[in-house]
Amino acid sequence: MADTSPLIEVASLREQVERAIASRIVAGEVEPGDVLTVPTMASEFGVSATPVREAMLDLARRGFLAPMRNRGFRVTEVSLDELRQLREVRRLLEVPPMRELAGRVPEEAAARLTDLAAEIVRAGDEGRFQDYLEADTTFHLTLLGLTGNRYLVDVVRELRQQTRLTGLAELAETGALTESALEHAELVRLLVDGRGDAAADLMSRHIGHVGGIWSGEHED
Template identity: 40%
Template sequence: MPVPASGGRARLPEEVRPERTRGEHTHGEPPAPPAVAAHTVRRHSVRGQILRALRSALADGELVPGEVYSAPALGERFGVSATPVREAMQRLAAEGAVEVVPNRGFRVAARGPRELAEIAEVRAMIEAPVILRLARTVPAARWRELRPLACATETAAAEGDRARYAEADRAFHRALLSLGGNAQLVTVAADLHRRSAWPLAAGPAARRADLAADAAQHTALLDALIAGDQEAVRRLVRAHFGGAEV
């Protein structure tokens, strides 16, 4: 659900629009009555939808790097109160996609080529050795289980859906690294991956051809892992991480 052009309103489904009152159960309080519990579920549902919409707008460049956006203004566009927008923006701030501007709102992070190159280098240092190690120990059957995730990246790339591609790409890498059993590494890698997903401060977003090439590398890497071709895995890992030393 992208942010609409100025003057438009992106309405959320009627059944998940938040009420304007507040109130959530906290530790130490008695259980909330059913009506309040239902309200809490709806509120979390709306916040999740707003978060997905904002991530989509970031990936597509609809939220412009360097620009400041207020929660009330975005809430007006979505047809919701400022509260779920503000909560979603706080989550994005924790991820480094936006930064808080006191009394104004949130500024979209402006990542330049150097910062993205540095993030890519760190990702390669973390992910490449893990993939090479797993290539020697994980059986082919486990690699085959990742096939639907690789296919999902190809589908999103073919449709040119940058936001959906970013999520599918992250899901593939997360599932791959999860086979190593190190939850902390998976969390750090996922954070770096998300930080690298937003568009540059200046310049076009990733083209459909770029997405397709990246997705094709997923499929080729998975084929090599299933086949147990260590040399092909090493070559593909190096290519996927921009010529990283492996």
């Protein structure tokens, strides 16, 4: 059997670089209009050009970057209309299961979700935005996984990968990031207590932060 470990290593590097660049964009460390080049990023991350180029092409497919001929990749603007549409689709998918799961969260799963909720708060407070995003995604997908519907989990994972947020660093300074992060622990408490309607309402408000506090736009 052929040795595929080099391919696995490249894929792993590509994923790591992609997450790192995406978290910088989300955190506001690089702004719309900034140009990122493969050689510069490869030198900064201490890796070859191949995983960096592949990572940036993936981010271009997700809408975070736009290729520029012979110049690199430009950080794209956020579309508030797209964020609103993604927000509404996520509400349709993620809010109803909260009523289904209320009072049915196993103790072990509740403990896991509570730990993730605490890590989301810590990472936000400490400015570890890549860790914040990864813990946040793991929390939501773990929670939906309790429904036993893998298609639901896969669809929401894809939607979250398309969701473009910006300015986490600024939100952290104002306290809005912590406020949003604390909602995860409250959601777990509501579900454990069997309060399905309250959990659904909280999830709806929480998803409303996408295109809301994230972008400076507030819902009525």
